[in-house]
Amino acid sequence: MGCNISKKKEELFRISCHNDEIKVDIDGKAMGRGVYLCKNEQCLDRAVKRKSFYRAYGKQLPEKEENWLREKIRKEKNE
Numbered sequence: 001m002g003c004n005i006s007k008k009k010e011e012l013f014r015i016s017c018h019n020d021e022i023k024v025d026i027d028g029k030a031m032g033r034g035v036y037l038c039k040n041e042q043c044l045d046r047a048v049k050r051k052s053f054y055r056a057y058g059k060q061l062p063e064k065e066e067n068w069l070r071e072k073i074r075k076e077k078n079e
Contacts, residue, residue, distance in 0.1 A: 001015075001035045001036060001037045001043070001047045001052050001053075001056070002037055002038055002040075002042070002043025002044060002045075002046040002047040002052070003038055003042070003043050003046065005038070007038065009028070009036075011038065011039060012036040012037060012038060012039065013025075013036065013037045013038075013039060013069060013072075014028050014030075014034045014035070014036055015034065015035050015036075015037060015053070015061065015065070016030040016031070016032040016033065016034040016035075017032050017033050017034075017056070017057040018030060018031045018032025018033075019032070020059075022053065022057055022059065022061055022062055022065060023065060024065050024068055024069060033056070033057070035052075035053075035056050037069070039072075039073055039076060040073060040077075041070060041073050041074075044066070044069055044070065044073065047061075048060075048061065048066065
């Protein structure tokens with residue numbers, strides 16, 4: 001979604017939209033339309049700036065979900 005580079009599923013976050021609610025799909029099994037995002041902040045920034053979530057779902061990624069992704073990316077980067 002951010003950089004459009006093909007990667008293994010394990011290297012990506014899945015974000016799903018079900019019942020008009022956008023959520024980060026932690027285990028990859030949530031119902032709804034899913035999009036994938038690299039686990040790096042540049043891709044998240046690019047997706048938000050380009051309004052990629054709006055194009056995919058008709059609405060932007062909720063701030064709560066965006067903040068969770070940023071925190072998770074930073075934690076994984078420091079491990």
